[in-house]
Amino acid sequence: MPSGQDHRTIETALAEEAARLGFAACGIAPATADWAAAARLDDWVAAGMHGEMQWMAARAAQRRSPRALWPEAASVIALGMSYAPAADPLALAARQDRARISVYAQGGDYHDTVKRALKALARWLIDEAGRRGLEPPQVKVFVDTAPVMEKPLAEAAGIGWQGKHTNLVSRAHGSWLFLGAIYTTLDLQPGEPHADRCGSCRACQDACPTQAFPAPYRLDARRCISYLTIEHSGPVPEVFRTALGNRIYGCDDCLAVCPWNAFASAAAANKAFLPRAELAAPRLAELLALDDAGFRRLFAGSPIKRIGRNRFVRNCLYAAGNSADAALRQPVAALVGDDDAAVADAARWALARL
Structure with missing residues (x-):
């Protein structure tokens, strides 16, 4: 050289x-x-x-x-x-008037x-x-x-x-x-593969609300809340709706309980992913009122935008049905006649529970 x-x-x-x-x-x-x-x-x-x-x-x-x-x-x-x-990703679990959005999608x-x-x-x-x-x-x-x-x-x-x-x-x-x-195409010197450090821990397996892990290292996406709220089209099977709780986009439970997170520092996070104030603990009543234009405005520049208003409001209705919050009856009832069949179905289910 x-x-x-x-x-x-x-x-x-x-x-x-x-x-x-x-x-x-x-x-x-x-x-x-x-x-x-x-x-x-x-x-x-x-x-x-x-x-x-x-x-x-x-x-x-x-x-x-x-x-x-x-x-x-x-x-x-x-x-x-x-x-x-x-902040603790699980902190909103008991705030039933609020919606839980996965950490990765808040920024x-x-x-x-x-x-x-x-x-x-x-x-x-x-x-x-x-x-x-x-x-x-x-x-x-x-x-x-x-x-x-x-x-x-x-x-x-x-x-x-x-x-x-x-x-x-x-x-x-x-x-x-x-x-x-x-x-x-450049031939670079590779590193050493990382060893598995999970050991006998099964915290992530036990934390899953829908038992989406038939075995360690194996995920059945069809039971996963992240899949159900993001990838799954149409009505979510009723057997999973209660387990959704107030999660409206993704789920952090299996990640959040991992003991290795004790070594993670928020100071290392890229600032582009800092949570937007309106997405850190949004009110369900406000989200239920979103039309397509309002949804697009709120989630401009967010990964949430890709699922569209209908799937998003469907998820919010399941959260409302799980909330036991009588104040949500009116915004839920307003969606029973929604043009989207999955939204209308979710509204009927939520209204019956409220």
């Missing part, structure tokens, strides 16, 4: 640049590894546990390994951005924030490789919208392990990491 050049390895420089861009965790995995997770994915889809998420089945072959999606890939850079909350849309940082890091990598006299690599960036197994990749790259709740757990950041990946 010519005099005056950077004597850090490109891997070290990469980790430092990732931190500068707001990533709390960075690791490297080989794109050629044999992913044991692929067999688990096949079994999971074959058992129908993906529910209505048909893209999981349709693109399962591409999801099996990095090279199945992009044959030219040599390395995978796995990245995590913290959204560790300052800005993580897709935008993480992808912007991934693109910046990918551009840096291309420039840095050229500066070091290497052939400029090709890169592809992914965050949650492509057939990429971010959690097994992150485990292989050493930034955490896939816990019994099937989400990634970090010794430094607990269960509060948004994951992204950069696939590249």
Whole structure:
């Protein structure tokens, strides 16, 4: 390397640049590894546990390994951005006039924030490789919208392990990491895979309100509150409606009880994910009154926007039905004749309970 050049390895420089861009965790995995997770994915889809998420089945072959999606890939850079909350995610459980929104959706849309940082890091990598006299690599960036197994990749790259709740757990950041990946043709030195640190703990399994874990490390999405409130279309099966409590978008229970969160610090969270005041503890009565335009205004720039007004208000009606709050009878009754069949069904159910 010519005099005056950077004597850090490109891997070290990469980790430092990732931190500068707001990533709390960075690791490297080989794109050629044999992913044991692929067999688990096949079994999971074959058992129908993906529910209505048909893209999981349709693109399962591409999801099996990095090279199945992009044959030219040599390395995978796995990245995590913290959204560790300052407040207890379970604190609103007893506030039945309020709605509970999953921590990750109370701030800005993580897709935008993480992808912007991934693109910046990918551009840096291309420039840095050229500066070091290497052939400029090709890169592809992914965050949650492509057939990429971010959690097994992150485990292989050493930034955490896939816990019994099937989400990634970090010794430094607990269960509060948004994951992204950069696939590249550059041959980088991989890290060591992270060991499983769950031990005999089953706190996440026991905390699930709908018993969505038929076994450790296995999630039946069809029973998961996050799936039911976000991905599931039409009426939620009645057997799960009471268990929803006042959760209207996602569920943090299995994440929040993980003992490793004791090491997570809200100071490490990206400021883009700080909760918006109107979403931290919203009143159910106000949410029930939302029409489509009002919904779009309230959730502009939020991941919640993608489920639409009808599915969102449906969820709010189940929460109202679980509230035992007579003051909600009037806003609930106003929705019995809603044009959306699932909303009207939820309104009738809630009104009968109130």
